Amino acid sequence: MSGTLTVPRTAAGAWLPRLAWAALIYNVLVILWGAVVRISGAGAGCGDHWPLCNGVVVPQSPTLHTVIEFSHRLTSGASGLLAIALVILAFRSTGRGHPARFGAILSLGLIILEGLVGGVQVLLGLTADSTDPARGFVQGIHLANTFLLLGALLLTALWASGAPGLRLRRQGLVGAWSYVGLGLLLVLGMAGAVTALGDLLFLPADGSTPIETVKRDFAVTAGVIENLRVVHPMLAVLTSAFLVWLGVFLRRERPGAETNRWSAAVWALLGAQMVAGFANVALKAPAWMQLTHLLLACALWLVTVMLVYRALSALRVQPRAAGRSTPHAGQDRSREVNV
Template identity: 85%
Template sequence: MSGTLSMPRAAGAWLPRLAWAALAYNVLVILWGAVVRITGAGAGCGDHWPLCNGVVLPQSPELHTVIEFSHRLTSGLSGLLAIGLVALAFQTTPKGHPARFGALLSLGLIILEGLVGGVQVLLGLTADSTDPARGFVQGVHLANTFLLLGALLLTALWASGAPRLRLRAQGLVGAWSGVGLLLLLLLGMAGAVTALGDLLFLPADGSTPLATVKRDFGPAAGLIENLRVVHPMLAVMTSAFLVWLGTFLRRERPGTEVHRWSGALWALIGAQMVAGFANVALKAPGWMQLTHLLLACALWLVTALLVFHALTGLRVRPAAGRA
């Protein structure tokens, strides 16, 4: 195993705490963002951004305004946490420490997250909008969200003394790990489009899933409806690949952490598949969508942890003279 990184005692006490706290907090912000979508409160501040209905602090706001404005406030606090993370990383770690890079990357992705959200509001791609561009923006938003969580995770690991991430000369371990992460990223983007389609087009009657699929490809269906079927198909393919990836990494990079996180990955895949079927069967109630999203975030983070420990571990080679 690669050597761990040393840092001043003060950083060992505060930098990892802030990094892990920022990661957990951003998961909560993501879930609250889903509440904004589910409740249709995305237009609660009108088409104004970063102001809310043209003012800094809305007066006598309605419920949708409260929901949207609170999401903006919690997102703003994410930015402040990221700035604090950068400042603390540069104050307490030596030049060239990877935690500095992780903190800067996290801040950049949080800024991009805010800009994507702002574009969505300014273009009116909120509330009941069925513009196909809304599906594209939702997918980009989710991809950036996953990348942000990954950056915060790396920052927390490096701040805690984990080794640098080496990407060169990783062979098939690096290649297949990259494929797994890319598939998860695409799955999340497709899931964001499907969740949007469920919000806008899911019938309130007792239609069967097959009837819903037929309607999604009917003459009156739009692009967002057409794309809803991609997510479950991609979910099955990605799940099968990740199950294999866990087995592959256990063989190629055996170690305690790889075994631990591959086991966690398999458990989460099972839980997410059950949640996905339940979401369809129950016609995507809000609480089930939040559960599905939380499991998706956990699945992304656990896969990232598995890949990180596989890439920072050394291959165990047979002793000389053995077959």
């Protein structure tokens, strides 16, 4: 029984995995550029107009902030075009029911939602120096959608490359704990987005110590976004501990080279992210450190999705006396993949 999917060896079939991987990498770069927009305070560079910029299609005599914001809109629009091309190519090169089709459609839907959330931020004035608590909520939703988009693009690229389909149901504790791990990482990312926003708006420029900064965050005059800044580091410790345990658990329950490889990658990125987090606090969140922290967050999310995917699609078989294959003893049939 094969654990892989086939993609026809046509021109379209050859380009599908290339486009899918390219779209994933490109969207990571778009996300980083979006962070530059936030850090530079250029979110209001096009005023409160969306999708137009300052009421026109192409801004005339733009300021630096307008150039930064407008370029982000252009790069985001290009990601939408890539997603449309991915859907077309997936339907041309794969058969009905192929998971690459689902992945491509899901990616397109999430990119559209990404644009709509960004539009809401602009139209409601939740950009630049706005301290409205709603901005923190929208920022968190934006980050969650971004992570889901990256996950969808990763799965699409895997399926387009011939990786096995994925069964989510009847995975037992392996599935349950894997979903908890992904959920915690998603919430951690949302909290991180709020903390990054708080650093931008409220981090003092003086020589305040971290303890003094925390006290200021809970002063009577502090707002909701300031109050929530401390949640991210606390949640980071909890999530990191759980992901370390999850890697050990998956190695035991779904042993194999892929599980070992990706669990080790998760642990390595957790360590790097912890160092980056401490450095970000110690250095008072300089722009380059924020971008590094975000890039590592994207990498950690993608590697964790890969670990869970490999664990859920793992298939261990042993021959029966009659020559038929059955799942390995002690493992349920839910470990089979859909082909």
